[in-house]
Amino acid sequence: MRGEQYLRKPVQYAFVYNKGNSWANNLLVMKALSNGLMSSRYGFSVGRRVGKAVVRNRVKRLLREILRATTLRPGWDIIFIARSSTAGVKYAELEKAVKDLLSRAGLLVESYENVSLRSD
RNA sequence: CAAGUAAACCGGGUGGCCGCCCCGGACUCCGGGGAGGAAAGUCCGAGCUCCACCGGGCAGGGUGCUGGGUAACGCCCAGGAGGGGUGACUCUAUGGAAAGUGCCACAGAAACAUACCGCCCCGCGUCAGCGAGGUAAGGGUGAAAUGGUGGGGUAAGAGCCCACCAGCGACUGGGUGACCGGUCGGCUGGGUAAACCCCAUCCGGAGCAAGGCCAAAUAGAGGGACAUAAGGAUGCCCGGCCUGUCCCCGGGUUGGCCGCUUGACCCUGACGGAAACGUCAGGGCUAGAUAGAUGGCCAUCGUCCUUCCGGUGAUGGAAGGAUACAGAACUCGGCUUACAGGUUUACUUGGCCU
RNA sequence: CGGGGUGUGGCGCAGCCUGGUCAGCGCGCAUGGUUUGGGACCAUGAGGUCGGAGGUUCAAAUCCUCUCACCCCGA
Numbered sequence: 001m002r003g004e005q006y007l008r009k010p011v012q013y014a015f016v017y018n019k020g021n022s023w024a025n026n027l028l029v030m031k032a033l034s035n036g037l038m039s040s041r042y043g044f045s046v047g048r049r050v051g052k053a054v055v056r057n058r059v060k061r062l063l064r065e066i067l068r069a070t071t072l073r074p075g076w077d078i079i080f081i082a083r084s085s086t087a088g089v090k091y092a093e094l095e096k097a098v099k100d101l102l103s104r105a106g107l108l109v110e111s112y113e114n115v116s117l118r119s120d
Numbered sequence: 121c122a123a124g125u126a127a128a129c130c131g132g133g134u135g136g137c138c139g140c141c142c143c144g145g146a147c148u149c150c151g152g153g154g155a156g157g158a159a160a161g162u163c164c165g166a167g168c169u170c171c172a173c174c175g176g177g178c179a180g181g182g183u184g185c186u187g188g189g190u191a192a193c194g195c196c197c198a199g200g201a202g203g204g205g206u207g208a209c210u211c212u213a214u215g216g217a218a219a220g221u222g223c224c225a226c227a228g229a230a231a232c233a234u235a236c237c238g239c240c241c242c243g244c245g246u247c248a249g250c251g252a253g254g255u256a257a258g259g260g261u262g263a264a265a266u267g268g269u270g271g272g273g274u275a276a277g278a279g280c281c282c283a284c285c286a287g288c289g290a291c292u293g294g295g296u297g298a299c300c301g302g303u304c305g306g307c308u309g310g311g312u313a314a315a316c317c318c319c320a321u322c323c324g325g326a327g328c329a330a331g332g333c334c335a336a337a338u339a340g341a342g343g344g345a346c347a348u349a350a351g352g353a354u355g356c357c358c359g360g361c362c363u364g365u366c367c368c369c370g371g372g373u374u375g376g377c378c379g380c381u382u383g384a385c386c387c388u389g390a391c392g393g394a395a396a397c398g399u400c401a402g403g404g405c406u407a408g409a410u411a412g413a414u415g416g417c418c419a420u421c422g423u424c425c426u427u428c429c430g431g432u433g434a435u436g437g438a439a440g441g442a443u444a445c446a447g448a449a450c451u452c453g454g455c456u457u458a459c460a461g462g463u464u465u466a467c468u469u470g471g472c473c474u
Numbered sequence: 475c476g477g478g479g480u481g482u483g484g485c486g487c488a489g490c491c492u493g494g495u496c497a498g499c500g501c502g503c504a505u506g507g508u509u510u511g512g513g514a515c516c517a518u519g520a521g522g523u524c525g526g527a528g529g530u531u532c533a534a535a536u537c538c539u540c541u542c543a544c545c546c547c548g549a
């Protein structure tokens with residue numbers, strides 16, 4: 001994976017792990033830290049508890065596809081950590097989980113006018 | 121037709137839209153390529169790289185019927201022997217127990233050197249029985265008890281003698297060999313080596329985070345071992361050989377490039393071979409990432425299952441569901457394990473028809 | 475890539491090296507006793523394919539081979 005939008009180095013991961021704020025739901029844990037750059041970068045952490053190599057690759061591909069279709073607020077380093085319940089989850093469920101975490105952290109830029117915050 | 125045995129193979133297709141990695145052209149758009157039969161487990165064997173190098177011995181470990189194949193193997197092919205199956209076929213760490221040591225629980229007299237109940241003879245005694253001896257056929261125990269069955273023989277018995285069978289040895293015929301067959305002989309006392317062991321044979325260590333180059337950064341005037349030495353192939357020893365070296369502590373970096381995919385490679389054909397396999401000729405290039413590419417969403421067609429409808433049946437239609445195991449990380453050769461569903465070939469047994 | 479360990483009733487463990495007499499211990503569970511009742515205590519009892527498959531042996535939790543799952547190290 002090339003390009004500026006990915007976190008690639010172990011030191012970068014360790015920095016976000018230690019210093020970042022975290023949000024979580026039943027599928028994912030998200031850690032985010034301000035990086036002072038003009039763009040945001042993200043990375044994934046899918047541990048061995050999630051499953052075998054096929055399952056882990058599947059989760060990472062789904063996450064990459066979801067983040068590719070999502071516009072992020074610039075200036076943040078974000079790590080998504082997959083919990084063991086992500087094994088075998090559908091695309092739509094995982095997308096919902098990612099959007100949930102990003103909107104709670106205020107990092108999501110809504111790209112459609114008709115989507116608005118719910119009011120109760 | 122049913123049941124089964126063995127072997128080989130496939131393991132989704134097509135088309136859109138949006139993406140990822142590599143290579144080539146071009147200069148931000150084209151063209152080409154992009155997971156597996158197991159890529160898995162890491163159980164063996166090699167290539168490759170470094171440890172400067174060579175030889176010998178001990179220890180340690182692997183393998184273990186025979187012949188062949190192979191770069192090599194604990195793999196493969198063929199054969200022998202012994203089990204299993206009516207059969208096709210299949211399974212086997214399948215050398216040695218007359219080199220030595222150990223172990224064989226419980227039961228039983230006795231598990232390696234023996235005699236409990238018995239049987240027989242002799243002596244003593246009125247009897248009951250007692251004493252000395254012979255015997256291992258019968259009983260009993262056990263997983264296993266000193267070849268088996270039958271006959272002769274005897275006081276009772278015993279390979280004591282005979283026939284057949286099993287085993288052992290010698291001679292001999294066949295086979296490269298494991299072994300197989302024949303003749304003769306004296307008649308012959310367990311098991312365990314996946315217990316130690318003996319014999320034969322093989323094995324140096326580490327691993328692509330090997331190893332090399334470039335860039336960046338830092339602090340070594342630190343401590344120790346050494347000359348009748350120390351160190352060097354990394355369990356120990358010896359002989360040669362090489363060298364001012366080796367160890368500890370402290371400090372810096374955690375970037376990039378090479379290795380990195382042309383190889384005991386793949387396909388086709390011919391020839392040799394019983395086969396594994398080999399030789400030759402022609403053609404082909406078939407992933408190369410590094411937080412780690414090969415994906416996401418659809419449409420449609422396959423295949424299978426269930427339900428419903430029509431039908432004598434072959435089978436047709438509709439709806440729903442399922443579509444496995446699993447993801448390259450230096451590269452090969454094997455082994456093992458996982459796997460929805462399906463295809464083909466050969467053979468065996470049984471039933472029915474002609 | 476390399477190395478090591480564990481798996482035995484519901485839970486935690488022993489037994490394995492040296493095969494048999496052996497599947498045992500503690501907690502827990504059930505029943506009964508004791509108590510006005512409960513706890514504690516006492517007695518009795520149930521409960522285990524020894525992770526799985528195959529082999530060696532007369533005999534395997536134990537020996538051997540293959541395999542599954544989990545855990546821990548080192549580079």
